[in-house]
Amino acid sequence: MFFRLLYQSFLRQRRRKLLAGIAIALGMTIATAMIAVGIDIGDRMNEELRAYGANIVVYPQEDTLDVQIGGVRLKPSSAGSYLHESDLPKLKHIFWGHNILGFSPMLPGSVKVNGKDAKIVGTYFAKEIAISPDDSFETGVRKTHTWWKVQGEWPKDSGEEVLVGSRLAAAQHVSVGQIIAIHGENHRISGILQTGSQDEEDAIVAPLALVQRLLGKPDQVHSVFVSALTKPEDEFARRDPRSLSPDLLEKWSCSPYANSIAFQIMQAFPGAKAEQIRKVAQNEGLLLSRISGLMILITFFALVAAMLSISAAMATSVLERRAEIGVMRSLGATNSAIAALFVLEATFLAIAAGMVGFLFGTLLARMIGNTVFGSAILVEPVLLPFILLLAIVVTLAGSGAAIGRALRFSPAAILRGDVA
Amino acid sequence: MFWRLLLRSVRLRRSHSLTAMLAIVVAAAVSTALLNLYADLDAKLTREFRRFGGNALVSAREGSLPVDVIARLKQIAPETTSIASGYAAARVGEEATPIVVVGTDLTTSAQSNTWWSVNGRWPRASGEALIGKRVAQSLPPNTPTKVVYGDRTLTLIPVGTLSTGGTEDSRIYISLADLASWTGLQPNTIELSIPGAPEHVNDVIHQVAVSLPKADVQAVRQVVEAETKVLGKTRFILFLSTILISILVALCVLATLSASVLERRRDFAVMKALGSSQRSLNTVFVSESLLLGTVGALVGYALGCGLSSWIGYVNFHALVIPRLRVFPMVVASSLVIAVFGASLPLLRLQKIEPAVMLRGE
Numbered sequence: 122m123f124f125r126l127l128y129q130s131f132l133r134q135r136r137r138k139l140l141a142g143i144a145i146a147l148g149m150t151i152a153t154a155m156i157a158v159g160i161d162i163g164d165r166m167n168e169e170l171r172a173y174g175a176n177i178v179v180y181p182q183e184d185t186l187d188v189q190i191g192g193v194r195l196k197p198s199s200a201g202s203y204l205h206e207s208d209l210p211k212l213k214h215i216f217w218g219h220n221i222l223g224f225s226p227m228l229p230g231s232v233k234v235n236g237k238d239a240k241i242v243g244t245y246f247a248k249e250i251a252i253s254p255d256d257s258f259e260t261g262v263r264k265t266h267t268w269w270k271v272q273g274e275w276p277k278d279s280g281e282e283v284l285v286g287s288r289l290a291a292a293q294h295v296s297v298g299q300i301i302a303i304h305g306e307n308h309r310i311s312g313i314l315q316t317g318s319q320d321e322e323d324a325i326v327a328p329l330a331l332v333q334r335l336l337g338k339p340d341q342v343h344s345v346f347v348s349a350l351t352k353p354e355d356e357f358a359r360r361d362p363r364s365l366s367p368d369l370l371e372k373w374s375c376s377p378y379a380n381s382i383a384f385q386i387m388q389a390f391p392g393a394k395a396e397q398i399r400k401v402a403q404n405e406g407l408l409l410s411r412i413s414g415l416m417i418l419i420t421f422f423a424l425v426a427a428m429l430s431i432s433a434a435m436a437t438s439v440l441e442r443r444a445e446i447g448v449m450r451s452l453g454a455t456n457s458a459i460a461a462l463f464v465l466e467a468t469f470l471a472i473a474a475g476m477v478g479f480l481f482g483t484l485l486a487r488m489i490g491n492t493v494f495g496s497a498i499l500v501e502p503v504l505l506p507f508i509l510l511l512a513i514v515v516t517l518a519g520s521g522a523a524i525g526r527a528l529r530f531s532p533a534a535i536l537r538g539d540v541a
Numbered sequence: 542m543f544w545r546l547l548l549r550s551v552r553l554r555r556s557h558s559l560t561a562m563l564a565i566v567v568a569a570a571v572s573t574a575l576l577n578l579y580a581d582l583d584a585k586l587t588r589e590f591r592r593f594g595g596n597a598l599v600s601a602r603e604g605s606l607p608v609d610v611i612a613r614l615k616q617i618a619p620e621t622t623s624i625a626s627g628y629a630a631a632r633v634g635e636e637a638t639p640i641v642v643v644g645t646d647l648t649t650s651a652q653s654n655t656w657w658s659v660n661g662r663w664p665r666a667s668g669e670a671l672i673g674k675r676v677a678q679s680l681p682p683n684t685p686t687k688v689v690y691g692d693r694t695l696t697l698i699p700v701g702t703l704s705t706g707g708t709e710d711s712r713i714y715i716s717l718a719d720l721a722s723w724t725g726l727q728p729n730t731i732e733l734s735i736p737g738a739p740e741h742v743n744d745v746i747h748q749v750a751v752s753l754p755k756a757d758v759q760a761v762r763q764v765v766e767a768e769t770k771v772l773g774k775t776r777f778i779l780f781l782s783t784i785l786i787s788i789l790v791a792l793c794v795l796a797t798l799s800a801s802v803l804e805r806r807r808d809f810a811v812m813k814a815l816g817s818s819q820r821s822l823n824t825v826f827v828s829e830s831l832l833l834g835t836v837g838a839l840v841g842y843a844l845g846c847g848l849s850s851w852i853g854y855v856n857f858h859a860l861v862i863p864r865l866r867v868f869p870m871v872v873a874s875s876l877v878i879a880v881f882g883a884s885l886p887l888l889r890l891q892k893i894e895p896a897v898m899l900r901g902e
Contacts, residue, residue: 154785172763267766
């Protein structure tokens, strides 16, 4: 009898159920999408912030001081020691190798250009690097220094073409496509480089292999800029790894803090010093925590709004069925039997509508991800039970009060329609 | 008669009116808070971005900048923070290692460059210096250091070690006054931190460039670009959330209001049976709904402003100032929803004979 009532209720009152179901599904759609976006936004913004460039710099331990003013190096750059280019693939082999989005080695020096002294920097543009026999990785300034703009074309890493900084180009009156003599060798200018900093705008930027040959420094690089996805720094991250107990050290190394990634790089490169670029690393964390914090609060709003609309819809649907409750009670149904019927009905409705809502929420999150970040935001399936539970709780809370109120009135009054 | 009906209905059916009102209040509060946050987002986030340091750089093409440059900058953009610096190539230590000594506005640096980690303290008196971490490694600790510029020698007392991970680590920082009296050099670069949205920053940079024809004025592209990206994306997400959530709460209010009108079909039937015209009935029900809508929107707006201020305080450590232009938006949309919430069920009730309704069918 009980199940027949339940079954018939869904069969006969399709329109009413549909309305309540839509309210639940809509609420859960928005809740799902907002939770997914809220969880993901930190990582997404972290990737966007990589536009700030490298957050870790690696240089030789024995390096003498960098003596430069406004990009003009005041010390012959032959002084100092170097890192080996052939060691660079090791960067991807450290524990947090997957978090390393890109790196750019730099080899600065001075050369004669068309008979005048000029600075030159050798680097990777977009170089394919083999990190294991069957895996390669593309890296270079186009990944780590995204704000560099080239008028013309980027040179090939294996080629002989070079970029000329915009200020140097203006001073030397050269433009794209012309040939310049570097140390007597002729090289074509493939593009003019603008970076917003005198360091590179006053220099020639060329493929690393070419600069190594010109300067006579095979396999050498001066410093490496590393762009890594890191976890915002907290109190624990600032601890000195040498002072930690083995357990804590393991926990410390297993969190992708800028500091712990730098520490691992140092272990992988004997004789190298890796440091977080505090300006980038420190502020990034702060900014990310602000944005994620905002999203968490907004997600909370979305949940409140969803609850509100579901409760309203459920309360209305129960109130509309007061006559039904009156009939059941006058026919001798106990309060608990009626309550059980309604609760079960609401639960079924919540589960069905919650599923639909989860599905649409997944699509919505995907759409938001595609529009805003250019890649879909995936909803973890783990979220489904949570969303269903939420739907059930909210639906029951919304209908509970109304059921209780309907049960308090005498059936006769309800049936006469006296209860306004 | 009309007012009496209205007042009695609200007073006697307090719990019903309260439910509908509560829905409106929550909806208005949530929308107000979201709209306030959205309106204030640029200001709040750009403030966070300014922690990444200056977003523009003024540098003299030759020699030093004009003496009144700071005053001129203040005139163009009063709220801009500027840090003037002069650079000297000096020598330090027994081996006469070349080193860059920077004279800078130490007070402003200490306030703006929050990522500068200083072990020790910032220099306060003349002759005190901040030593970059990599320089400090090669100097004997805590002993006065001699730096030589040309034939002039300056004795510095290191009071703090500076660590940034950037070029600052291999420099020595002293005050502008010390640099001027030691080398005679005047500041030749100024780092500007211009507040506001990227478009505004570009305007200011352009104005500065026009007023200082003998200097290079450049945006720090790295900062400006990342800022534009993150700001645009956050703004869009917040906009989307605001729209979605507002639609959801609006639908909820609509449903609650129409349910509360539908519930009163007996009143409706009685009044109609007693001979009131359809028009006066509509007026009564719609005004009642409007009354709820107005009061609900006012209370909701107040609550929402409190809510957004609280969020600003918790998340950004600065209050979100309530925007006045949010007020008409919230009130107007509440009233529109209130009118709809009442008229949709009224249209349905109109078609039913009062007698049928009173019989309860």
